[in-house]
Amino acid sequence: MPRPELSAEQRAVYERIEHTREHLFITGRAGTGKSTILNHLSWNTSKIIAVCAPTGVAALNVGGQTIHSLLRLPTGIIADHDLDQPAELKKMLAAIDTLVIDEISMVSADLMDAIDRSLRLARGKRHDPFGGAQIIMFGDPYQLPPVPPRDPHERAYFADTYRSLWFFDANVWKSAPLSTFELLEVHRQRDDRFKQILGAVRHGVVTEDQANELNAAGARPAPRDVITLATTNATVNRLNAQRLAEIKGSSLRAVAEINGEFRENTYPADEVLELKPGAQVMFLRNDPDGRWVNGTIGTVSRVSGTVWVEVDREEFEVEPMVWERYRYRYDSETKKLEKEVVAEFEQFPLRLAWAVTVHKSQGHTYDAAIVDLGPRAFSAGQTYVALSRVRSLDGLYLQRPLQPRDVIVDPNVVRFMRGKEETA
Numbered sequence: 370m371p372r373p374e375l376s377a378e379q380r381a382v383y384e385r386i387e388h389t390r391e392h393l394f395i396t397g398r399a400g401t402g403k404s405t406i407l408n409h410l411s412w413n414t415s416k417i418i419a420v421c422a423p424t425g426v427a428a429l430n431v432g433g434q435t436i437h438s439l440l441r442l443p444t445g446i447i448a449d450h451d452l453d454q455p456a457e458l459k460k461m462l463a464a465i466d467t468l469v470i471d472e473i474s475m476v477s478a479d480l481m482d483a484i485d486r487s488l489r490l491a492r493g494k495r496h497d498p499f500g501g502a503q504i505i506m507f508g509d510p511y512q513l514p515p516v517p518p519r520d521p522h523e524r525a526y527f528a529d530t531y532r533s534l535w536f537f538d539a540n541v542w543k544s545a546p547l548s549t550f551e552l553l554e555v556h557r558q559r560d561d562r563f564k565q566i567l568g569a570v571r572h573g574v575v576t577e578d579q580a581n582e583l584n585a586a587g588a589r590p591a592p593r594d595v596i597t598l599a600t601t602n603a604t605v606n607r608l609n610a611q612r613l614a615e616i617k618g619s620s621l622r623a624v625a626e627i628n629g630e631f632r633e634n635t636y637p638a639d640e641v642l643e644l645k646p647g648a649q650v651m652f653l654r655n656d657p658d659g660r661w662v663n664g665t666i667g668t669v670s671r672v673s674g675t676v677w678v679e680v681d682r683e684e685f686e687v688e689p690m691v692w693e694r695y696r697y698r699y700d701s702e703t704k705k706l707e708k709e710v711v712a713e714f715e716q717f718p719l720r721l722a723w724a725v726t727v728h729k730s731q732g733h734t735y736d737a738a739i740v741d742l743g744p745r746a747f748s749a750g751q752t753y754v755a756l757s758r759v760r761s762l763d764g765l766y767l768q769r770p771l772q773p774r775d776v777i778v779d780p781n782v783v784r785f786m787r788g789k790e791e792t793a
């Protein structure tokens with residue numbers, strides 16, 4: 370990621386982080402430079418910081434690790450389960466002044482509380498929020514929310530425990546004060562009209578004129594190499610399969626090995642993965658040896674028995690990996706969530722990547738993108754994230770015109786952000 374000079378408001382945020390120990394939530398519209406400040410902080414701070422983000426792609430964007438890998442947290446809902454902290458992890462967490470988190474909107478209340486508990490435990494300060502560490506969070510709650518749990522037991526646990534899924538409803542905030550700083554100047558886009566339209570999409574107040582203007586601009590046919598941002602995995606898979614079919618040459622067909630109960634729509638990777646040299650791919654898991662992370666893009670270079678992928682001109686042999694699936698059982702009397710491994714899924718940690726989901730595009734800037742909202746956008750912030758990835762209307766291609774129903778704002782976000790304005 371390039372490192373521009375900070376603007377005055379960005380510098381003010383940086384100084385505030387540097388010179389206080391308060392917990393800060395730095396927010397602002399897409400492209401106001403939240404991740405840019407974070408990158409600047411990584412290079413220039415005199416504090417000892419650790420940088421993380423909820424998804425691999427978002428972590429990659431700011432040179433951090435996922436929250437789960439940094440804190441060695443188990444996947445799924447964590448609730449009050451025991452946290453396993455090896456000595457070197459404890460040492461690392463005891464040593465930091467500040468934990469910095471990007472894309473906080475995708476962090477659930479459960480994960481936020483797990484971060485709190487993990488830091489208390491590692492730092493041996495059970496009664497201090499976050500074990501006395503400073504928490505700096507960057508993100509925009511008008512962008513994508515945490516992924517809601519599918520499992521009815523997990524959903525029941527959430528409903529019983531939290532007001533909403535959002536990080537701001539975590540229990541830790543009942544005892545830890547949080548200050549908010551809102552960035553106002555957008556840097557990703559220059560054109561004022563496009564910025565205005567994006568602002569209207571963010572708040573769900575798009576006028577007919579604005580919609581017409583956006584739809585007219587996006588109606589041109591897209592050049593061939595433009596990446597597609599689609600809402601569903603099904604659309605992403607279909608587009609990728611089309612592109613793969615266009616490549617001539619040898620292919621490898623890898624069938625996943627599945628043991629135990631995995632519902633088909635919860636597979637962590639393709640059951641049947643077809644790859645050819647020349648195919649654009651994305652990694653789905655972090656490499657234990659750190660050669661790639663979840664979200665790294667590469668090109669398949671060879672498929673002779675195993676798979677070789679080229680990333681930044683280096684070629685790596687990729688081996689299949691195992692995903693474990695857990696099941697939770699929520700006991701509403703004891704309010705405890707028990708978990709057990711119920712299934713395993715083994716496959717190469719790769720997926721074709723000519724098209725990606727909007728979810729995976731959060732945090733990125735593209736010169737051009739095709740936005741494919743399918744029959745309708747189905748998550749709060751989804752349309753706003755997709756449209757705000759491109760720098761200008763010239764780079765925006767709409768697979769179909771935007772409809773009023775595509776613009777969804779979560780009332781919990783409005784409640785939280787209003788409250789912030791009042792206390793600011």
Ligand SMILES: Nc1ncnc2c1ncn2[C@@H]1O[C@H](COP(=O)(O)OP(=O)(O)OP(=O)(O)O)[C@@H](O)[C@H]1O
Pocket residue numbers: 371373374375376379397398399400401402403404405406509556557731732733734
């Ligand atoms: N002060 C600045 N001067 C010039 N360009 C900037 C500045 N700050 C940010 N940018 C550019 O604007 C774009 C968006 O910045 P960045 O990704 O940091 O925004 P963000 O607030 O994290 O957005 P998102 O909410 O989408 O994650 C990037 O291309 C970045 O290089």
Ligand SMILES: [Mg+2]
Pocket residue numbers: 403404405471472732
């Ligand atoms: Mg960002």
